Amino acid sequence: MSDDRHPPARFNAARYCLGANAAVRPDKTALVMVGEGGAVASLTFGEADRAVRGIAAGLLGLGLQRGDRVMIRMGNEADYVLVYFGALAAGLVALPSSPQLTPSEAAFLMENSGAAAVAVASGCMVDRAALAGRILLGPDDIAAMKAGGPVADYADTAADDPATLVYTSGTTSRPKGVLHAHRTIYGRRPMLAHWLGLSESDVMLHAGTMNWTYTLGVGITDPWAVGATSVLYNGPRDPGVWPRLIAERRATIFAAVPSLYRQILKYGDLPAHDLASLRHGCTAGEALPVDILEAWRTATGKPLYEALGMSEISTYVSSGPTIPVRPGSPGKPQPGRRVAILAPEGAPEPLPAGETGLLAVHRSEPGLMLGYWNRPDEEAQVFRGDWFAGGDLARLDADGYLWFEGRNDDLMNAMGYRVSPNEVEGVLAEHPDVAEVGVAELAVRSDVRVVCGFVVLQPGAEPDAEALLGWCRARLAAYKCPREIRFLEALPRTANGKVQRKRLADALA
Structure with a gap:
């Protein structure tokens, strides 16, 4: 039995998002990918369903077994989402990851997750020695699967069967895997009405990349759950592109992080674009400053709805069509939560x-x-x-x-991602000039905080912030890298010798 909050006992998330759409609206556009220069590629629900079931058959044909993990290392491209749902359709566990990961970071995720296969985009850095016998799937392999014979039906999974493994920063020096069941996608239903206001007639434009759960969820999964169209972009990240895409694609909902809304307001030339199709904007990943909220409403005449969530449960507190905005608050718990x-x-x-x-x-x-x-x-x-x-x-x-x-x-929020200071500290501590290091957020403006490394140098070493930043860029994904380095004579510590991260910025005075 199911109710408004809980899915049926037998439930497959990929079938939920694609099966009914393929039957009811096979020729409707499901996904639009806009590239550099306005190049457009699209998939209908019928085409997406067929490709996903083909990938599911291909993965099972490689000998993968129910519950095996499939790591995905791709950029903003249709194959990312097709492989993701293909894994779920086969009863496997999808492991979304970022193409920004360094080879050592990727090797850790492969080893820690016990991934059986890794799907990569062309040009993705792969340490073949670290594969250790894992199946490597490139673009040609995925293309062959899409063209091959599909599975007749989606896997008969239980709602509680594992479906997705997402890595997020923990309180230790290594990311931790958050394991979600198929039911998680059904559990997003309160968001649809009370934050996003989604219906079949909507066109959702999301400004993020698919490796981020915010994009994969709000940009793809939620629209497909109601039969709406998703629009994503994989060209240069000029802030002015977003108002243009809203106008060109007749987007009804736009989703981004607050910092991007600020850039759009400053550089996007909003008056030059027809935003009549847009019903409202949605934002998550960072706290929404009141001045951005007010500036957006003034510039566009459209509401901006915020949500609060985390990797372990997605968004569960929000404002939206049924929850009036109260500036400074992300809203109320969604009904049913x-x-x-x-x-x-x-x-x-x-x-x-x-x-x-x-x-x-x-x-x-x-x-x-x-x-x-x-x-x-x-x-x-x-x-x-x-x-x-x-x-x-x-x-x-x-x-x-x-x-x-x-x-x-002490977890930090960098560009919407949760980042562990332990992980960044571990990288900086390996630099030969670094004697001690602490990492914390640093306020560079009243509403902007960045990851900062606070460094005590080895005797005789010269302070060179750019060298340390370059060291991190070579060893960490871009979103984890410090944006600032500050040099201290000593780190603030407790009586027991523990670094007091919350006092690091005060030590600069």
């Missing part, structure tokens, strides 16, 4: 309105992760009784609006 504020210590009892504590979601939430991949210790830290508390501090006011109060740990 069981959200509470818990005391940071002691029994996991919900706190009354107005008190600050840990933002928590009930275990019964269908969008909640299955758990952390092979990280039982960290998993035990975030589950408190019947509640999942990921470390965000917040309060709920008397009207039910949530007010974010920061993190209860």
Whole structure:
């Protein structure tokens, strides 16, 4: 049995997004990819369904077994999403990843996840020695699968069967895998009406890249869940391209991070474009500054709806068509969500309105992760009784609006990605000129914070910030790299010798 919140016991996420659409609206455009110079490629729902089932057959034909992990290392291209859903259609587990990963970062994900196969785009850096017998699938292999005989039907999976493994920064020096079930996609349903306002007639333009769960979810999965059209872009990232694409593609909803909205407002020449088709904008990944909210509404006359979420559950607090915007707050828990504020210590009892504590979601939430991949210790830290508390501090006011109060740990938010300071510190500490290092966010403007490395140099070493930044760029994905380096005589520490990351910026004074 199913209800409005929970999927049927037997549920396949790929079938949910593609099967009905292929039957009911096979000739409707499902995906539009716009490239440099306005080049356009598109897929109908019928074509996407056929390609996904072909890839599923190809993967199974390689001997992959139910539950095997398929790592995807591609850029913003249609094959990314087709391989993703192809893995789910075959009953395998998709592992989305970034093409920005260095060979060593990619090798860690392959090893840690136990990936059985890796699908890569042309030009993707691959350490063949690190493959260690794993199946490597290039563009020609994927093309052959799409053209081959498809599986007759999507895999008969349970709603709780693993479907997606997403790596995110943890409190240790290495990323941790967040394992999601097929039911997670069904668990996104409250977002559709209460944040995105999505329906079959919509055209969703997302400014992100497919390796990000924000894009894969909001830009592809959610529109396809209701039979809407997705538009993505893989050309040069000029802020002026987004108003042009809204006008050209007649987009009704636009999704991006707040920092991109700021760039569009500053450089996008909004008055030069016809935005009549646009109903509203949506934003997540970073807190939405009030000045951007007001400037967007003034410049376009369109609402801007914010959401708060995390890799473990996606977005579950938002403003939207049914939840009026309250500037400074990301909104209210979406109807049907069981959200509470818990005391940071002691029994996991919900706190009354107005008190600050840990933002928590009930275990019964269908969008909640299955758990952390092979990280039982960290998993035990975030589950408190019947509640999942990921470390965000917040309060709920008397009207039910949530007010974010920061993190209860040291995780940073860089360009919408959660980044562990431990991971960045580990890379900087390997530089021969570095004696000690701490990493934390640094405010470079009132509303802009960047990842910063605070470095104590070895005796006799000369301060060279650019050399250290280059060192990081060679060893870390771009979004993890520090944007600033600051040099200190000593790092602030506790009496027990632990670096006080929250005091690093104060040490500059």
